[in-house]
Amino acid sequence: MKNYKLILIHALVVFSCIQCKPDHQKSTGTLNLENLKWLQGTWITVDSSSIETWAFQNKEWIGNVYSPGDGKITENLRIFNEKDVILYEATVKTQNEGKPIRFTLEGMSTDSIQFVNMDHDYPNHIDYFKMSDSTLFCNVYGHKDEGKGFVMKKLKER
DSSP: OHHHHHHHHHHHHHHHHHHHOTTOBOSBSOOOGGGGGGGOEEEEETTSSOEEEEEEETTEEEEEEEOTTTOOEEEEEEEEEETTEEEEEEEOTTSGGGOOEEEEEEEEETTEEEEEOTTSSSOSEEEEEEEETTEEEEEEEOTTSOEEEEEEEEOOOO
């Protein structure tokens, strides 16, 4: 638990620093999606409750979230460029009538990416932070900053 708190504090410090960086990019423009290579791979939450995979295919990132127990996909994810706007799209069959929900790029740096959709009920923000080559922190939260953070470890490729 103490280690989790340190990682959370580190993520918040990183996020604060990113907000001040001049190279922090917004939703339109020149973001090259290939720059998100640090997202590539298979990631498991430290409590082993879910696995998230990311792969770069056809100029977009394709992701899935599934349970390690049954391997059933619970969420389909995409990060892609549409009309010069970078979007994060999440589709959960059991939510929002199975329709995809889109979030617009709010900012990014070499080791983080943040998306927002203030019109969605929850979450409104989805942020990914590269803590190291083997650790990601994903923060999912709403209007009043309620939400959850997930520390994920990269699984070794077979």
